[in-house]
Amino acid sequence: MANVITDETIEYVGILAKLELSREEKEAAKQDMGRMLDYIDKLNELDTSGVEPMSHVILADNVFREDVVVNGDAREGMLKNAPKQKDGAFMVPKTVE
């Protein structure tokens, strides 16, 4: 395997991905990611100098609209899905002391 993923990298990617991996999962992720990157490195065979990165194939322009509310009040329906709610708001653990 050409790409060796270190413990530090997996730790860092776990923080970015907001995932908490067990020791076994981390080991598996190191292997998986190394293998995938080896495969993805195939792209380096291609000379892409001077080629613009293409995000969207069809649309080139941004789409704008007036900043007005067009949908009705969906608060109740939205809150129905909340794992925890109180007084019409989503409840989360305390974030500021």
Next chain:
Amino acid sequence: MDILEMSAVELGRKIKAREIGALEAAEAALAQIRALEPVLNCYVAVDEEGARRQAAEVQKKIDGGMQCGPLAGVPMAVKDNMCLEGMPATCSSKILENFVPPYTAEAVKKLVEGGAVVLGKTNMDEFAMGSTTETSAFGVTKNPWDPERVPGGSSGGSCAAVAANECFYALGSDTGGSIRQPSSFCGVAGIKPTYGTVSRYGLIAYGSSLDQIGPIARSVGDCAAVLEEIAFHDAKDSTSVRRRDCDFTSALVDDVKGMRIGIPQDYLGEGLDDEVRSAVLAAAKALEEKGAVVEEFGLSLVEYAIPAYYVIASAEASSNLSRFDGVKYGYRAKGYEGLHGMYKKSRSEGFGEEVKRRIMLGSFVLSSGYYDAYYLKALRTKALVKQAFDKAFAGYDVILGPAAPSTAPRLGELLSDPLKMYLGDIYTIAANLAGLPAMSVPCGRDSKGLPIGLQLIGDCFKEKNIIRAGYAYECTRNYEMPGLAKRQAAEPGRWEVR
């Protein structure tokens, strides 16, 4: 003819003519579902009551002489990554197990407004990440042609339900082949339209620059009729395209005289099953005999599409799936420390293995220091792939090839080796990168009796070319139905869980 074996368009016509009642059609489909679900598990949720209610409403409109769409009263199914107000949308993930969307996806809404009777939500690979429907948190879907085999994925539930006559058509979504590959494995027809043709509003996102909703049915004609209903410009999806040529059923013409069809040599080489190759070439021959001009050519870059796809799709997935954090909806873990602890624990417990794998890869390729080398490199490759297709479509109206390198593998065969599973998308992925319309049409079966899919790819906005070619080819053969799809209701209990 048994109701269950009718085409969606034919059933719609008979319902409109009041030869068949909408409720009668719904009951027939529901009975088939009850009989076969213990074996196949195509659905994540079935809404019997809702289906009866919708059928009764449609019947009332028809009886009252009100204007109804061509598919009014026809029972159908929706992949579980599309929202339907009041019905769970799980994406086959534990993290969305209890999510009941307060609104309906625009594509589904169009069909419902036209009188569609929604039977339920179909099983899929978790968040559409997979090619076998085995990564679902709610059990594996089995292939109706052989319940020891996978139906393909990620729209495996939709395709298996259509093949098993558990619905008359279904909606699927296609990010890298998720409509075409399972259509091929299940012996049904499926279209991924040009990017931007069907609104993604209400489709739970995987790779937003690649995702498209499309129809799955037992014939090209049905697919065209459904696509015609769901294609429109939607201001709520900023990537939605304004098109004037959405009269797709007008392309259902059995005439391919002079049509230029190119077969990429790159799609016939190593890795392709011999029986699939023969069937695909025989289909090309059939079109040639009808007057099409068929030749082989070099498309190039085929082997670079998969690595570019996995970088782009994973990157977009890592961003799209960051919304699942246990705050506003979905699963929230118990016993965590602080807000970040809650995010992490909820996500780690809620997502399955394949989803975590792609989020990790996506986070990595977007991280500083790697963004240029991986993400931008993939976007540059995408530009080259698009150029290769532009060049090809200067010479051909349709590109023809296999939809998948093999027929349906056994359960578990691909799940153990992610990279091998990814390679199975080799013929479908490029159409997503380049935004092209593409479809899979059944073209025979292999010596194991498993269906083979013919893929037809068109240039952007040229669905009509592939629909015409697909229809002309379909006219040369009869639709083949798996034995298990014969009406089961007469023999209750025959298909017990084994």
